[in-house]
Amino acid sequence: MPPIRARVLDTWDTVRSSYWFIPSLMAVAAAALALGLTRADGLVGAGWVEAVSFLQDGTRPEGARAFLSTVAGSMIGVAGVTFSITIASVVYATGQYGPRLLTNFMDDRGNQVTLGTFIATFLYCLLVLRTVRSADEAGGVGEFVPHLAILGALALTLASIGVFIFFIHHVPESIHVSNLVAGVGRDLLDRTESLFPERIGExxxxxxxxxxxxxxxxxxxxxxxxxxxxxxxxxxxxxxxxxxxxxxxxxxxxxxxxxxxxxxxxxxxxxxxxxxxxxxxxxxxxxxxxxxxxxxxSQRTARQDTRFLVDELVEIAARALSPGVNDPFTAVSCLDWLSAALKSLAARDFPEPTRHDEGGALRVVAQPTTFGEFVEDVYSQLRPYVVADRNATLHALTTIGEVAGRVADRSQREALREQADALLQGATDSLTIDADRRDVRERHRDVSRLLAGHVGFEALAAQTDVVGGTA
CATH class of the missing domain: 3.90.1170.30 (Pyrimidine nucleoside phosphorylase-like, C-terminal domain)
Structure with missing residues (x-):
């Protein structure tokens, strides 16, 4: 049997991150529920309805049809409005923060379940509506009102109202830049935990x-x-x-x-x-x-490509530091999440490039992504934008110092030192105010002492608020 797991998993990732998959499953479930409850109504009969006073108005075919028609018409209208709001929010966020974030919105379970709930309720009501019969339509069999199914429609309607309230809250929350950055950052940390180390054999x-x-x-x-x-x-x-x-x-x-x-x-x-x-x-x-x-x-995904999530955060930060946006605090937030990922990576064993079989024979050589490459992806890509802003430069140096407190390997420290020196050089060339350049030099000096081992992390944190918090 050919090894097709990679393509199967890739297809599964593509399907479950689409806007049609979960709504389609929910629509199928709604159709099955409608058929099941109407069949149960035929077996149980309508005698039990007499004991439930609030159902009396719906015991006639006319009332049942009016209720189901109203709900069905309302749900398809709300589904259209919901879809329009979703598309508008996606267009805004991807235009403001970067087109790569479209993947995150497509993955959003809240949007998928919201659309699925409205579509499922609409389909359920249509299928139940066609089973309602009045006496003159029954061909002598008698009228039929599926009371259990109508109760199901009422339950779905109440659920749809709750989902709509959730959706109204979820949309502005999902496009808030802090939540966007935090979402990508958490995904990056999760991918880091699951992929490093990733072993092939021994x-x-x-x-x-x-x-x-x-x-x-x-x-x-x-x-x-x-x-x-x-x-x-x-x-x-x-x-x-x-x-x-x-x-x-x-x-x-x-x-x-x-x-x-x-x-x-x-x-x-x-x-x-x-x-x-x-x-x-x-x-x-x-x-x-x-x-x-x-x-x-045609596009990158984050399942095995941790650098894709790094690039997403870098893109948000770069856009935030552009002259047209000028939002250094968003860039600072991106740097915080990127440094959290680097801290996590610093504590992990990166896989060896060679893999052997049970007998010790070399079988696969697969060069893994190194810590130095991650550091390069973060700071080298951001440097042209960071060095033009005093606040962003100072915070970038601070994150290097924070990461330095977690690394023990000399090559990792050297990778961080190169980035700190490059930030100093870039800021010296870009910043025009002497006081700003002096602040950057002082921050670089403290971080360099830490990287050189001249002072311990906790000792430096006790002397200054450059690393370790401000308390």
């Missing part, structure tokens, strides 16, 4: 138990000259890689596979997805199975 060298002393444990000689290129058969962004399937394929066919593209990379038709060695074992069928381990599409 990381490092080998398992000692069951190790084959003759196993290939390093890249074969002449690998890049002899390996077969397994190329993409379409163009788009890599959205997912089934790492376990690649390891299983390489083990089953005794291959060494080097992955050329990570989630988030763009590939064109003919670009190499992997290099596989030895080439004589890479048949067309094996190549097709390897290709099926990758999923790509």
């Amino acid at each position: 990381a490092g060298t080998t398992r000692e138990a069951g190790r084959d002393p003759t196993a290939q444990t390093s890249m074969p000689d002449g690998f890049f000259d002899e390996a077969r290129r397994v190329a993409a058969d379409g163009a788009g962004y890599v959205r997912g890689v089934d790492a376990e399937a690649l390891l299983d394929l390489a083990t089953a066919h005794d291959l060494v596979v080097r992955v050329r593209h990570r989630p988030g990379d763009f590939v064109a038709a003919g670009d190499a997805l992997v290099l596989a060695w030895p080439p004589d074992r890479v048949t067309d069928e094996v190549a097709a199975d390897v290709r099926a381990s990758f999923a790509w599409g």
Whole structure:
């Protein structure tokens, strides 16, 4: 069976983030409920209605039809208004904060359930309405009023009113910039927790138990000259890689596979997805199975591409710092969430690039995203915008200091030091007021002391409010 899990998961992500999937499920459920309750009405009869006084007005076919018609007409009208409000809010938010945020709104369960509730209530009332019969329409069988189903319509109507009240609150809340930034930031932290470390088999060298002393444990000689290129058969962004399937394929066919593209990379038709060695074992069928381990599409997603969420926050911050918007406090909020992600990453073990099978043989080489690359993605992309604003520059240096308090690896500290020095140089060139440049130099000096190990994080926090809070 070909390894198609990556494409299945990608298709599932696309479907469940659409505006039609949940409303469609709710409409099907409403249709089943309408058929079930009308069937139950036929079995139970109408005698029980006499004991419920508030149902007396609806015991006649005319009253039942009026009620169901009113509810159905109201629901489809409210659904149209709701859809218009949703589209208007999406257009505003994506135009103001960035088009990439459209994915977040499409993923919003509140909007999907709201639309689904109104559509389901409308469909339910229509299906129940067609079962109502008066005596002269019954062909001698007698009139029929589905009282249980009408109670169900009443319950759905009350639920729709509650959902509409929720929606009126949810729309302005969802486009509030602080909530937008926090939503992306929480998604980034969740992705960080689930993807790092992400292991393919056993990381490092080998398992000692069951190790084959003759196993290939390093890249074969002449690998890049002899390996077969397994190329993409379409163009788009890599959205997912089934790492376990690649390891299983390489083990089953005794291959060494080097992955050329990570989630988030763009590939064109003919670009190499992997290099596989030895080439004589890479048949067309094996190549097709390897290709099926990758999923790509027209846009990036966050399922395996943590950098996509970083880019979303960077885009919001960059727009906020543009001369036309001039909102440094939104940029500061983005920097706070980005630094939270970097703090989380600093405490995690990044996966090794090499993966081995049970016998210790090298099977997959897949270069992971490093901490330094994340630091580069955050600060290098934002630097041209940050250095032109005193407040944003000072806060960017503060976040570097906060992250520095969590790192222990020398290479991680060096990556942070390079960004701090670049921020100082950029701000020195961009800021025109001497007092602003002096503030930046002082903040950079404190952060540099921390990065160099000349002062501990808590000691610096006790001396100044640069890191560690202001209390």
